[in-house]
Amino acid sequence: MTQVFKFGGASIQDAAAIRRLGKLLARFPARPLIVVVSAMGKTTNALEALLAEARNGKTADYHDRLETLRRDHLSTVETLFGAKAGPVAERVEALVNELDQLHRQHASRDRPFHYDQTVGFGELLSTTIVSAWLHEAGMATAWRDARELVVTDDCHQAANIDWETTAKRVRGLAADDGRIRVTQGFIGSTSEGVMTTLGREGSDFSAAILAHCLEAEEVTIWKDVPGLFNADPRRFDNAVQLERISYDEAVELAWHGAKVIHPKTLGPLQQKSIPLTVRSFEDLEAPPSTIGRDTRFDTQTPSLVLRDEQTLLEIRPRDFAFMDEPRQHDILGRLVEAGLHANLIDAGAMRLSLCLDGHPERLEPLITSLCTDYAVVRHEDLTLLTIRHADDALLAALSSGRDSLAERGNADTAQRLFPSTQCQGTWHIPG
Template sequence: MTQVFKFGGASIQDAAAIRRLGELLARFRVRPLVVVVSAMGKTTNALEALLAAARDGEADDYRDRLESLRREHLATVEALFGANAGPVAERVEALITELDRRHRRHAGRERPFHYDQTVCFGELLSTTIVSAWLNEVGMATEWLDARELVATDDCHQAANVDWAATAERVRGLDSDDGRIRVTQGFVGGTAEGVSTTLGREGSDFSAAILAHCLDAEEVTIWKDVPGLFNADPRRFDNAVQLERISYDEAIELAWHGAKVIHPKTLRPLQRKAIPLTVRSFQDLEAPPSTIGRDTRFDTRTPSLMLREAQTLLEIRPRDFAFMDEPRQHDILGRLVEAGLHAGLIDSGAMRLSLCLDGHPERLEPLVASLCDDFAVERHDNLALLTVRHGNEALLSALSSGRDSLAERRNADTAQRLFPGDQCQGTWHIPY
C-alpha cells in the first residue's frame, strides 16, 4: 500500500538539509511512496513580501526581492550540484521568469487571486530542486504538479477540495514502478487550471488529501521535534511526549490551541482510518507519535494549552432583555464574519462572554459592531489555560497565585482565564 511522507520548510531549508532529506529517504525503501514538500525555509514569507511590493507599486523593492529569491534558490542548486547545476538552474530560472510574468499579468486582480498565483511558486521551486537531487543520488523520482492533482474550487487562499475530481486525477499514483512521486503541499488548481492554495496548514492537508484518495497505508509528517507533546515544551519545562492519541483527542487539542496537527488534516484520514505519524527528521531513532483510532491512551496524561494575548468580551443587551437564542445567533454570526475563533464561550441569562485571540485587524471592527447594539465590557492582555483530563488538584496547583477571571468546564476539559501578566515565564506541571 502507498505511504505518504510530508516534509516542511525546515527540513529542506538549504542544501545541507536537502542532502539529509536524501539520506533519510534512502533508508526507507517503501514503495509506492508519495512525498509532499513545502517551500524552502521562509520562502513563503518572502513571496508574501514580494506580493506586497508588487501591489504597492514599489518597483525597486519588488525587483530587489525577486532577485534575492532567485539568488537564494540558485545558490542552493549550485551547492548541491556543483558543475552539474546547469539543467536544474535553468528550470529554476524559468520558474522565476514565470513568477515575474504572472505578477505583471495579474497586478490588477483582487488580492486573494493574486496571492495564489504568487505563493504557489515557493513549492514549485522547492520540489524542482528536491526531485532533481533525489535523482542525482540514485533515487528515481517523478515530479508532479499538485495544481493538476488536487482539484479545488476558486475560493482563493482557502480553496475547497473537490474530492471526486481529485480521486480521479490521482488514479495510478499508487502503482509500484519503483519511482518516488514528489509533489507540492499547500497548492491546488481549479478545473480551468488556475492555481489555488489550501489555507492554514495546507501542506499537511495536501498529504491527507492524497492519502485519502489513494487509500494510503499511513501518512508520516517529518518535523524538527520527535512528536506531539502534552504541552508546549517552550513554556512547560516538564512536558512529555504523547506517543499515541486518537483522532478525536488530537482534534480537541488543536481546537483548544495546541500546536498539533490541524483538524482539517485529520478528518479525511479519520474517515478511512489512515494513521498519521509525526517523526523527527533530525533523530530517526527517536520514538514517534501516532494519531489513529485507538482511544485507550487519551486519558493517561493531562494535556495543557496556554493561549496568550487573549481578549474577553462580556456582552449584554442594552434593554435588560435576556441573552436569548436570537441574540446569541446574531453575535456568533458577527464572530464568523470577522473570521475569529472563540476559545471560550460562556453565557448567562443576560450575558454572553467570548474569549478571543487578539488580532487587532479583525477584533477592532467586531468590537465596534457589537458596541453599536450591545453593552460591551472588554478585558485585554489575558491568558487562557485549557486542561484536558486533569483533576482538581492539578487545576488548583496551576491556578495558585493567579486570579481566575472566568471559568468553564465539562467532564473532560477545564478552562480558566487569567491576567496575562500573571502567566509569564516557564510553567511546571504538577503531575
C-alpha cells in the same frame, strides 16, 4: 501499500538539509512512496512579501526581493550539484521568470487570486531541486505537478477539494515502478487549470488528500521535533511526548490552540482509518507520535494549551433583561460576520462572556457594533489556559496565585482566563 511522506520547510531549508533528506529516504526502500514537499525554509513568507511589493508598486523593492529569491535558490542548486548545476539552475531560472511574469500580469487583480497565482511557486521551486537531488543521489524519482493532481473550486487561498476528480487523477501515483513520486504541498488548480492554494497547513492537507484518494497505509509528517507533546516545551519545563492519541483528541487539542495537526488534515485520514505519524528528521531512532482511531491513551496524560493576547468581552443587555437565546443568537451572528472565533464562551442570566484572539482589524468593528445595542466591558492582555483531562488537584495547582476572569468546564476540558502578567515565565505541570 502506498506510503505518503510530507516534509516541511525546515527539513529542506538549505543544501545540507536536502542532502540529509536524501539519506533519510534511502533508508525507506519500500514503494510506492509519495513525497509531499513544502517551500524551502521561510520562502512562503518571502513570496508573500514579494506579493505585497508587486501590489503596492514599489518597483525597486520588488526587484530586490525577486533577486534575493532567485539567488537563494540558485545558491542551493550550486552547492548541491557543483559543476552539474546547469540543467537544474535553468529550471529554477525559468520558474522565477514565470513568477515575475505572473506578478506583472495579475498585480491589478483581487489579492486572493493574485496570491494563488504566485505564492505557490515556493513549492514548485523546492520540488524541482529536491527531485533532481534525489535522482543525483541514485534514487529513481518522478516529479509530479500537484496542479494536475489536486482539483479544487475557485475559492482562492482556501480552495475546496473536488474529491471525485482528484481521486481519478492521483490513481497513477500508486504505480509500483520503483520510483519515488515527488510533488508539492499547498497547491492545486481548478478544473480550468487556474492555480489555487489550500490555506492554513496546506501541505499537511495535501498529504492527507493524496493518502485518502489512494487509501494509503500511513502518512508520516517529518518535523524537527520527535512528535506531539502534551504542552508546548517552550512554555512548560516538563512537557512529555504523546506517543498515541486518537483523531478526536488531536482535533480537540487543535481547536483549543495546540500546535498539533490541523483538523482539515485529519478529516480525510479519519474517514479511511489511515494513521498519521509525526517523526523527527533529525533523530530517526526517536519514538514517533501516532494519531489514529485508538482512544485508549487519550486520558492517560493531561494536555495543556496556553493562548496569549486574548481579549475578554463581557456583554450585557442594556435593559436589565435576560441574556436569552435570541440575544445570544444575535451576538454570535455578529461574531461570525466579523470572522472571529470564540476560544471560550461563558453565559449567565444577564451576561455573555466571549474570549477572543486579539485581531484589532476584526475585533474593533465587532465591539463598535455590539456597543450600539449592549453594554460591553472589555478586558485585554489575557492568557487562556485550557487543560484536557485535568483532575481537581491539577487545576487548583495551576490556578493558584492567579486571578481567574472567566472559567468554563465540562467532563473533559477545563479553561481558565488569567491576566498575562500572571502567566509569564516557565510553567511546571504538577506531578
